[in-house]
Amino acid sequence: MNQTKKELSYFRLKLEGYLRDHHPELRTDSAFIGARVDLALSSYCDSVAQGFSHLEAEAMASEVLYQGLHCSKYDTLVSILMEEFSEELPEPLPHRLAPILLGNKSIQAVFSGYKLHDDFDGSPEYELLYTELTGTIVLHTNFRRSRLNTSPPHSPRKSSVLHANSRHTSLSIFSPLSSLLVEGISEAPFWD
Structure with missing residues (x-):
């Protein structure tokens, strides 16, 4: 449980920092942030469960986290x-x-x-x-x-x-x- 909270906070901080720097109009959209963080965390957990390394799982979760946000x-x-x-x-x-x-x-x-x-x-x-x-x-x-x-x-x-x-x-x-x-x-x- 503690590991899940830490990862959730990590993805939230990562996304909030990215939004602050590239999408300031979205940085207060808590529903969007929450949903995207949940998807990234699920991707990370699924990737680890499938045998990917933590670095590979983080890379896959980051793709989910930033999907559709590369152009601002x-x-x-x-x-x-x-x-x-x-x-x-x-x-x-x-x-x-x-x-x-x-x-x-x-x-x-x-x-x-x-x-x-x-x-x-x-x-x-x-x-x-x-x-x-x-x-x-x-x-x-x-x-x-x-x-x-x-x-x-x-x-x-x-x-x-x-x-x-x-x-x-x-x-x-x-x-x-x-x-x-x-x-x-x-x-x-x-x-x-």
């Missing part, structure tokens, strides 16, 4: 913010902004059109999602957009360039948001 909305948004808006949002701002974006209805609507799965990152649909999310972020911000190769009036920095649909659109939309996030404001009202 949070990681996708962080990737977009880091790749497309690196000048406007230096580290660690993409990680701080992504949870705010996850709560936005327009971003949620984009994600609802795609079924994320473990192999989604390498699929053509991922490229479509990436482009659509990037456009949604650009279109739904209140910040001034500048022309290609020009500096915005409120910032001496050269703006970054977004490549979309073979056109180059210059962005300087996150400078005000960056300063808000740096000052420690966890949520900034920047959507229309």
Whole structure:
């Protein structure tokens, strides 16, 4: 019995840590966490009973634990913010902004059109999602957009360039948001 409780806690901690880092929107879903931990524990116990080593059983249980969680909305948004808006949002701002974006209805609507799965990152649909999310972020911000190769009036920095649909659109939309996030404001009202 003590061994079962220890393994249950191990899988719970492992999953909660993973959700915290990659799926913050799921970290408070106790029903999901409980069900997934139970499945992983069952997989582990069944594997050991079938003669697999503890390391092999743990690997099999981990597959069950993380099934369907290898591609995350949070990681996708962080990737977009880091790749497309690196000048406007230096580290660690993409990680701080992504949870705010996850709560936005327009971003949620984009994600609802795609079924994320473990192999989604390498699929053509991922490229479509990436482009659509990037456009949604650009279109739904209140910040001034500048022309290609020009500096915005409120910032001496050269703006970054977004490549979309073979056109180059210059962005300087996150400078005000960056300063808000740096000052420690966890949520900034920047959507229309």
